[in-house]
Each structure stands twice: as structure tokens, then as C-alpha cells.
Amino acid sequence: MVVLSQPALDHFSLIKACKPTGLLADIPVIDFTDPKAKDQIVKACEEFGFFKLVNHGVPMEFMSRIEAEAVNFFNLPQSVKDKAGPPDPFGYGSKRIGPNGDVGWIEYLLLNTNPQFTSQKTLAIFQENPEVFRCAVDDYIHAVKGMAYEILELMAEGLNIEPNNVLSRLVRHENSDSCFRLNYYPPCPELQALSGRNLIGFGEHTDPQIISVLRSNNTSGLQICLRDGTWVSVPSDQTSFFINVGDALQVMTNGRLNSVKHRVLADTKKSRVSMIYFGGPPLSEKIAPLPQLVAKEEDSLYKEFTWCEYKNSAYKSKLADYRLGPFEKTVG
Numbered sequence: 001m002v003v004l005s006q007p008a009l010d011h012f013s014l015i016k017a018c019k020p021t022g023l024l025a026d027i028p029v030i031d032f033t034d035p036k037a038k039d040q041i042v043k044a045c046e047e048f049g050f051f052k053l054v055n056h057g058v059p060m061e062f063m064s065r066i067e068a069e070a071v072n073f074f075n076l077p078q079s080v081k082d083k084a085g086p087p088d089p090f091g092y093g094s095k096r097i098g099p100n101g102d103v104g105w106i107e108y109l110l111l112n113t114n115p116q117f118t119s120q121k122t123l124a125i126f127q128e129n130p131e132v133f134r135c136a137v138d139d140y141i142h143a144v145k146g147m148a149y150e151i152l153e154l155m156a157e158g159l160n161i162e163p164n165n166v167l168s169r170l171v172r173h174e175n176s177d178s179c180f181r182l183n184y185y186p187p188c189p190e191l192q193a194l195s196g197r198n199l200i201g202f203g204e205h206t207d208p209q210i211i212s213v214l215r216s217n218n219t220s221g222l223q224i225c226l227r228d229g230t231w232v233s234v235p236s237d238q239t240s241f242f243i244n245v246g247d248a249l250q251v252m253t254n255g256r257l258n259s260v261k262h263r264v265l266a267d268t269k270k271s272r273v274s275m276i277y278f279g280g281p282p283l284s285e286k287i288a289p290l291p292q293l294v295a296k297e298e299d300s301l302y303k304e305f306t307w308c309e310y311k312n313s314a315y316k317s318k319l320a321d322y323r324l325g326p327f328e329k330t331v332g
């Protein structure tokens with residue numbers, strides 16, 4: 001990424017620095033080995049749509065290996081990285097997020113986790129270091145997928161809905177439309193001159209899918225929006241995972257679990273590297289509130305739609321848009 005002079009930062013979103021925000025104690029921490037995890041997961045997803053997962057069993061080696069490979073990629077000359085872009089939506093992207101004019105202080109790689117959909121752009125990602133990078137990505141995705149399935153199964157148990165794979169089966173499906181993102185937020189030293197301002201790395205949004213599993217290096221920057229509208233910083237922890245409820249899960253639970261609004265701020269000195277697995281349903285899957293969670297038909301808050309319809313609509317929206325709006329049932 002080209003280092004910009006201070007006036008050039010005007011193209012990016014600067015926001016007022018926030019007051020020192022909530023501490024780790026405010027963010028729910030779930031121990032995966034705790035027998036009470038299923039109830040705690042549901043509580044966290046009702047209140048925050050977000051939690052931190054510890055004792056998850058994914059070897060640190062998998063995380064370090066993919067992180068090192070990602071850093072190698074983002075340190076390649078711009079002309080080499082550009083061979084894997086622009087994103088369509090998969091591939092390498094820089095500054096522009098999505099097709100509708102959103103920008104951020106970020107570089108990223110977006111991959112489809114289904115090898116059936118490997119495009120030329122995706123192949124170009126692995127051009128410089130094919131074996132090692134691809135293997136690191138495959139091992140990592142395999143591990144976090146397994147974890148996502150288990151979380152969704154515990155969630156179903158905590159919600160008292162049967163069978164316990166009612167949520168996980170969509171993400172487990174061989175045609176599940178899931179993706180994987182590696183984000184790199186370079187440090188922005190020019191920020192120091194802009195005292196009292198923060199630079200947006202990734203603008204506020206909710207994730208459209210069912211579940212997102214995020215892991216980052218030890219540079220913070222991630223913030224989540226609480227139900228009262230305040231933003232809190234999530235202290236980084238490179239050994240843990242952070243789980244987000246996505247829009248599709250909000251719909252399936254008829255709004256009982258909430259997709260969390262989140263964003264990332266750039267740092268002046270340190271780069272942030274994050275990796276996110278977005279577990280989504282097959283494109284043809286019908287998404288609607290689960291009957292077990294809706295007492296009467298008229299209590300259903302959302303219309304039925306296919307994941308393909310939702311994605312098409314999401315890709316016409318800007319990051320901060322409320323994407324579920326067109327799928328809400330109107331009262332009266």
C-alpha cells in the first residue's frame with residue numbers, strides 16, 4: 001500500500017477518537033470445554049452477537065503459519081499482488097471494499113472456501129509460494145470450520161431446538177457458500193498528526209452469513225457496537241477466536257440472536273493482521289425463522305428468501321447499510 005501524505009487521507013473516513021472504552025470484562029468469554037458453554041453462548045449472542053472463545057483446541061501453530069504466510073504475501077511488491085486483483089469479489093483488494101464505493105485503510109485477500117469455485121484470481125494469490133501458503137490456508141480453514149460446526153451445534157442445544165444440527169448443517173453442506181478473508185491493516189504514522197481522530201480500516205457493518213470466526217495478531221483495532229449504540233474496543237488476543245453472529249443467523253432465530261455491528265480502526269505504529277472464516281449456507285437454501293422459534297406465523301419477523309437472493313441484495317449495498325431491511329415483514 002502506498003504511504004499517503006496527510007491531505008491524501010481525506011479520501012478515507014476519519015472519525016473522532018473514542019473515549020477509552022469497555023474492558024475485556026465487558027466482552028463475554030466462553031471456555032469451549034465448560035459444560036455450561038451452550039447456555040453462555042446463547043446469552044452472549046442475545047446480548048452482544050459476539051463473544052471470545054478460549055480453550056478452543058486449534059493449535060497455535062496453524063494460526064502462526066497462516067499469519068506468517070499472509071504477511072509474506074502483503075509484503076510482496078505491489079505489481080505482484082495486483083496480479084491477484086481486483087477482487088471479483090474473490091482475489092486481492094486494496095483500499096476498496098466491495099463494489100459500491102466503500103474504502104478503508106486495508107489490503108485483503110478474499111477466498112471461496114469451496115475448491116470448486118477456485119478462480120484465476122485465487123490461483124494468482126498463491127503464485128509466489130504455492131505449496132506452503134495453500135497448505136497453511138487449507139489447514140487453518142479445516143480447523144476453524146470444525147470449530148464453527150461445534151459452536152452452531154452447542155448454540156442449537158442452548159436454544160433448545162432440534163435436531164442439534166439444524167444450524168450447523170447449512171455450513172457443513174458440501175455446497176455451503178462460505179468464504180475466508182485475510183485482512184492486513186498497515187500502520188498509518190500520519191495519523192499521529194491528526195490528534196483526536198481515528199482512521200477507519202474497515203467501516204462499520206454486520207456480516208451477512210450465519211457465523212464468522214475471527215482471529216487476529218496482537219494489534220487491536222476491532223470495535224463492536226453495543227445495543228445502546230456505543231462502540232467498545234475489543235482487546236486483541238492472538239491465542240483466541242472472536243465469534244460474530246451474522247445476519248442469516250439473526251433471521252433463522254427470528255431476531256433472538258443479533259448480528260453484531262463491528263468496524264476496525266487503523267493503528268499508527270503496528271500493522272493488524274486478521275483472518276475471518278464466514279460460514280454461509282448453500283446459495284439455493286431458503287432462509288427463514290425456524291418454526292421452533294416462532295410461536296405463531298404472525299410472530300415471524302422476516303420473509304423467507306434464498307441465500308442467493310440475500311447475497312445479490314447485499315452486494316448492491318454499502319458496508320454500513322442495514323441489509324435486512326428489505327427482508328423484514330411489514331406490520332399491519
Ligand SMILES: C=C1C[C@]23C[C@@]1(O)CC[C@H]2[C@@]12CC[C@H](O)[C@@](C)(C(=O)O1)[C@H]2[C@@H]3C(=O)O
Pocket residue numbers: 089097098099100102110179181205206207208209278314315316317318319
Ligand atoms: C460493501 C460490501 C463488501 C461486502 C459486500 C458488500 O456489498 C456488503 C457486505 C460486505 C461483506 C462484509 C463481511 C465480509 O467481509 C464480506 C466478504 C461479506 O460477505 O460481506 C464483505 C463483502 C466483500 O468485501 O466483498
Ligand SMILES: O=C(O)CCC(=O)C(=O)O
Pocket residue numbers: 181183202207214216222262263264274275276
Ligand atoms: O479485520 C477485522 O478484524 C474484522 C474485519 C471484518 O469485519 C470483515 O472482514 O468482515
Ligand SMILES: [Fe+2]
Pocket residue numbers: 205206207262
Ligand atoms: Fe465483518
